[in-house]
Amino acid sequence: MPKLIKNQDIIDDNYQLLETAPAADQPLPEGNLLVPLADWLENQQRYANHQGSVGVWLDSHEEPELLASQVQSLPVIAINFPQFTDGRGYSTGRLLRERFGFLGELRAIGDVLRDQLFYMARCGFNAFAIRADRCIDDALNGLKDFSETYQAAVDQPQPLFRRRMQAE
């Protein structure tokens, strides 16, 4: 089974990612599924009847606003990083956490590499499907690059300037 970094641990990934919408006339695959956003929005009843858990994945250009009122019904939301240099997913992550109050698993998928994990974690991601050709143990170290940060973000809602004041 593929591995996943979740909450700073390496665990088994027990979700199957459906890259495209499954055919309407075929049964859904068994088990936990991560399905494309548009498909999930259109076929909610179908997924509600599914035996396993169902999460949704968004591509980098897809707007989290489309999920706004429904995030609490989802156990997992995954954001695709088609290339690690495509930074739209960072904004998507923050919006899902900070604006729409998503509390479940926020997973980075796609071109997910060690050197981006620290930023992703700050933007609310707590799960990382590391690119298959990379060492997941090594990637885990990427979460520890810095012990201090300036800005407010999901992991630290108080910017350093407010914490400095409290420390004085």
Next chain:
Amino acid sequence: MYIYDQYDQTIVDERVTQFREQTRRYLAGELADTEFLPLRLQNGLYIQRFAPMLRVAIPYGMASSKQLRKLAEIARKYDKGYVHFSTRQNVQYNWPQLEQVPDILAELATVQMHAIQTSGNCIRNTTTDQFAGVAADEIVDPRPYCEIIRQWSTFHPEFAFLPRKFKIAVNAAKQDRAAALVHDIGLYLVKNEAGEIGFKVIVGGGLGRTPLIGTVIREFLPEQHLLSYLDAVLRVYNRYGRRDNKYKARIKILVKALGTELFSQKVEAEWEHIKDGATTLTQQEINRVTSHFSVPAYEALPATSQQLAQQLADDPNFNHWYQQNVNAHKVPGYSIVTFSLKPTGVAPGDVTDKQLEAAADLADQYSFGEARVSHQQNLVLADVKQNDLYPLWQAAIQHGFATPNIGLLTDIICCPGGDFCALANAKSIPIAEAIQSRFDDLDYLHDIGELDLNISGCMNACGHHHVGHIGILGVDKKGEEFYQVQVGGNAGSDASLGKILGPSFAKEDVPNVIAKLLTVYVSQRTPEERFIDTYRRIGIKPFKEQVYAKAH
């Protein structure tokens, strides 16, 4: 100036460790070229024409004498004994070894310096007026706000992988010396009718292949909202900026595509959600950072020095230098001195390790141990007593800093061009040198007066040719280098973009073309007019006619 506390130091130290590890993994083959590229760029490390180039941040242009000495030491130890001051208030090393960059960063960290975000598709070093804090025409000192922006932008987790590079400039004086109108975001510090401090927010300016003057999206942003508003602008850009074409990825293209109205509506809508959150600045924080830029221990001096008046009367060379390289200071008895880094025959902005150390000594002796870098690639000692000007000038002569050409034709802004830069289509440094050599008569230069001549070796416009009164752009035609000449650009608060004169010129013709442009100016000007004023009055036609007339 701003002094790091344990938090700032920790972040910079941890960055050194992080980059050391990234470099190790790259050299060990664990990171592909394409993966290392954005990581090294976010640390100002380019692979250039001949060697790597490392760009070190001089946040908002301020450096202590200790920092200057460290830059000199690094130049000696890891490079070829000189550094280049760029148009972004940064310093560039042209010959470091990739393997040694982590060690250079470790050395920089010991004097509270770094290379964070001096390149790459992230928020770059924030720039400001080199006379910040001492200019008489200033509303408030912009440097604390620049430092607040520096901290906010450092490793901003949401904006480390933007569609393109992102540059912010802050100006607080009546005269814009920061070229804020040609930045992704330009911030003008202003006071409203109630006397409260805030920002006029300008977005979407920029040079490069689509040069544009920025437009105002907010007339008054109260100071406490600075960072949340920047977050809103950057978030809109990050989400909706184009990523399919790097030449169309700057925020100016998004602003143009949406229109200023719709763009600002999007920003305002985003900001509504976040405006009163934890990122709202506190007065304590503004005060804390401001306290680092407190007024140095100025002496109570008469507004004008009798001694200086006598020296100016006695020594015409000193007088020349004083007229050109010394500016008025807001404190009585003090002056602002600009060291020219543009003597003829030296690449504009280049200084040797020895010169840097000399500048550090002079800063210690005459200017509270601090210096500034200007975006025109000169070095400024901002707090010099009028009675010290004469000995400072004599020392400046010894070290090659006293060329009395600030703001004149030979004070050329020039990118490193094809001599160093892998992007360049043409060389720019030899053009600057040819022009400097041709126009080395000081009386003539003074007669011509204020004139910005800017040279870029390619469309990326690092030499800001679009906003030079005269701008020169190196172009490549079938493997040969040619030079396109523009006139009418200006970088100040009345910013304008230059117009192309006509067909480009061979390298050896460029000084003649400049001479012809100057002939038109001299014959047409009214007594008070600068080159740019005459151009604005008479238009491009007379210049065009004169330049192309005899070519046929």
